[in-house]
Amino acid sequence: MHSLKDLPTANPPGLTLWPPPGREDVRDALCGATLPSLRKGAKVGTGAPRRIAQLLAVRPDLEIIPIRGNVPPRLKKMETMGLDAVVLAVAGIRRLGLDEAIGELLPLDLFPPSPGQGALGIQVRQSSTKLQEILSSVGDTAVDAQVRAERALLAGLHGGCSVPVGAHAETGPEGSLSLFAQVTSLDGTRRVEGKLSGPVVEPEKLGAALAEELIGQGARSILDAIRGESAVSR
Structure with a gap:
């Protein structure tokens, strides 16, 4: 599988x-914040080209920080790397029972998934x-x-x-x-x-x-x- x-x-x-x-759920989630609440120039972690492109199309002011790894380590990087938010697949978050980490479910019309x-x-x-x-x-x-x-x-x-x-x-x-x-x-x-x-x-x-x-x-x-x-x- x-x-x-x-x-x-x-x-x-x-x-x-x-x-x-x-x-x-097929959507992506912004964890740690919502898009409207992110300050100008906020640091957002993701290593996926699709997510990088979609984020910059909506918020070109953001600073994208490449991150890799499983879901818990990526969430931890908000603390260890000083990130304002990270983007993850809702499916992985929910399968691990980490729903409380979700700040915003990103809309499908602007952030269609892989x-x-x-x-x-x-x-x-x-x-x-x-x-x-x-x-x-x-x-x-x-x-x-x-x-x-x-x-x-x-x-x-x-x-x-x-x-x-x-x-x-x-x-x-x-x-x-x-x-x-x-x-x-x-x-x-x-x-x-x-x-x-x-x-x-x-x-x-x-x-x-x-x-x-x-x-x-x-x-x-x-x-x-x-x-x-x-x-x-x-």
Whole structure:
């Protein structure tokens, strides 16, 4: 089992991805403060390019401090590093019973999560029929459609967990599926976004279509510039 947001969009040979058994809250949380309460030039800890880009798009005055590690050590860094706040996934916070650390749940229209955030990634050997039988009753088909659409969008953009792509799919009435996505430059100055809806039985088609729409708006040039900067820094 993995956090689905951290899994590559292509499975290794011999493995298949099983439908997740439900999904935790997909949002990010600001811990230690709320956005309106942060002073000008406040220090906010996060190492995720997507979160950095989204924060700077809303609050360009913030000083972003790179941090890594598990949830408790990251929260501790507000004290040890003198940070005003840190950004973490709500799913991880709640699974550890640390809800009291949440200062603000960040809105999905400005801070769409990483594709697959909040869902478990269950990889199963294609040859393991016994295990597939055991898991056959636990998968949530609605969540499966959501994450498949989000991951198809990411694949269409040729992105991964190191690029600032946010996506959030929701299942609706009468077999519908909607997908919202956003691509933001690392400095927060450029942002493209879009939303499409389609049949819940065609999540990959929906994700690919929205990826093409975002590319038409300039998403590829944003991502190419980020990849170029990363190559130079290495």
